[in-house]
Amino acid sequence: MLDNLKRFVRESWLLVAASLVCGVLLAATNAAVGPRIELNKAAKLTNLAVGLLPEAKTFAPLDPVEIQGLDGKTEKAVVFKAVADDKVVGWVFKVVGSGFADKIELVAAVDASFQKIAGYDVMTSSETVNFGDQIKEAYYRNQFVGAPTERFNLVGTGTAKPELIDSTIVAISGATISSAAVVQAMNYYVPQFKEQLEKKGLIGNGSNP
Amino acid sequence: MAATLERQNPYSEAVVTGLWREIPVFRMLLGTCPILAVTAAVKPALTMGLCVIFVLVCSNIMVSLMRKGLRPHVRILLFTLTIATFVTIADLFLRAYQPRMSEVLGPYVPLIIVNCVIIWRAEARASNSGVLLSIVDGLAMGLGFTIALCVLATIREILGTGKLFEIQILPTAFPAWAAMGMPVGAFLTFGFVLGFINYLKKKPA
Numbered sequence: 001m002l003d004n005l006k007r008f009v010r011e012s013w014l015l016v017a018a019s020l021v022c023g024v025l026l027a028a029t030n031a032a033v034g035p036r037i038e039l040n041k042a043a044k045l046t047n048l049a050v051g052l053l054p055e056a057k058t059f060a061p062l063d064p065v066e067i068q069g070l071d072g073k074t075e076k077a078v079v080f081k082a083v084a085d086d087k088v089v090g091w092v093f094k095v096v097g098s099g100f101a102d103k104i105e106l107v108a109a110v111d112a113s114f115q116k117i118a119g120y121d122v123m124t125s126s127e128t129v130n131f132g133d134q135i136k137e138a139y140y141r142n143q144f145v146g147a148p149t150e151r152f153n154l155v156g157t158g159t160a161k162p163e164l165i166d167s168t169i170v171a172i173s174g175a176t177i178s179s180a181a182v183v184q185a186m187n188y189y190v191p192q193f194k195e196q197l198e199k200k201g202l203i204g205n206g207s208n209p
Numbered sequence: 210m211a212a213t214l215e216r217q218n219p220y221s222e223a224v225v226t227g228l229w230r231e232i233p234v235f236r237m238l239l240g241t242c243p244i245l246a247v248t249a250a251v252k253p254a255l256t257m258g259l260c261v262i263f264v265l266v267c268s269n270i271m272v273s274l275m276r277k278g279l280r281p282h283v284r285i286l287l288f289t290l291t292i293a294t295f296v297t298i299a300d301l302f303l304r305a306y307q308p309r310m311s312e313v314l315g316p317y318v319p320l321i322i323v324n325c326v327i328i329w330r331a332e333a334r335a336s337n338s339g340v341l342l343s344i345v346d347g348l349a350m351g352l353g354f355t356i357a358l359c360v361l362a363t364i365r366e367i368l369g370t371g372k373l374f375e376i377q378i379l380p381t382a383f384p385a386w387a388a389m390g391m392p393v394g395a396f397l398t399f400g401f402v403l404g405f406i407n408y409l410k411k412k413p414a
Binding site: 011012013014015018019021022025026029030033034036037040044126 | 271275278279280282283286287290291293294297298301302304305306308315316
């Protein structure tokens with residue numbers, strides 16, 4: 001037993017020591033640049049939000065709300081209040097879908113009364129170039145602009161007209177999984193954010209934004 | 210000549226090896242995945258090259274420091290651990306200070322972990338050489354890799370867009386070859402450059 005332990009230490013001490021050194025190096029780097037990466041992400045979210053709600057002058061983050069993630073776990077999420085001339089013009093938040101290659105992070109925007117989608121843009125995606133990557137293109141994104149904040153249905157190419165603004169979304173040919181990921185993200189998160197804002201009294205009857 | 214050089218000065222031998230005799234992409238055909246993926250323009254190619262230089266030098270230093278304690282069954286594990294650490298550090302710095310470039314390069318920076326050039330140098334040089342020689346080797350090999358990326362990217366960017374570093378180089382009347390920005394352009398350019406290098410290699414002095 002003791003011999004085995006000695007042999008284990010002799011053979012693997014370098015691996016243990018190297019793992020410790022590498023761990024410390026990674027932790028130190030992460031501590032040093034992590035806040036800056038978060039700032040970059042926030043700046044990107046704001047830039048995308050400006051594209052979705054161009055009339056907004058500022059995007060004020062509200063206190064985090066609790067929503068259920070795709071894995072069923074409760075997580076905190078931030079909703080941004082888009083304001084122009086002291087008037088709320090919309091709400092912006094992040095939604096996530098399971099794409100073909102990895103998770104797809106989207107920035108979604110809705111109007112002030114949470115009745116219509118103002119649009120979405122892609123924050124991070126590793127979808128296949130020229131296929132799933134087309135969720136970034138106007139052809140697909142524009143189908144959501146002005147659509148009611150109801151449950152979306154994904155249909156195949158040729159079964160509906162993509163130019164019609166309703167709750168039917170025509171998938172991208174050859175990229176059904178990526179198309180479904182966007183619809184899934186919208187269907188899963190939008191009602192949750194709506195419910196949270198209603199609870200806070202920020203939308204709906206008697207709202208006081 | 211090469212043998213004399215090797216005996217006389219291992220540092221200059223390492224430089225010649227990295228920059229010409231065993232230049233990773235053109236002579237050893239190693240690390241060809243990123244050269245096909247990130248050479249549509251010079252800026253991402255240069256950034257990728259700098260990341261590879263950083264990872265090569267740092268992993269060579271660490272492997273060289275550990276060389277006396279390396280055991281056969283943990284050798285590859287230690288190399289991979291070291292390389293993965295420095296690639297992650299490079300990726301974090303890129304995401305913090307060059308977020309746009311980080312997006313352009315996408316998964317190809319994390320994929321440096323599986324770049325054969327780095328594990329090749331860890332095995333062939335750093336695991337049996339001193340720290341200083343390993344640094345010189347890492348710099349030379351990294352520079353050779355970067356030069357190869359930039360040569361391909363320059364050709365592709367000029368022919369594909371008529372521009373270099375977003376500055377118009379070719380007359381605006383020149384029809385940009387869109388194919389040069391696609392994978393087919395990468396394969397064609399790589400093939401022609403390899404043919405040219407082989408021609409130079411075979412040409413009598």
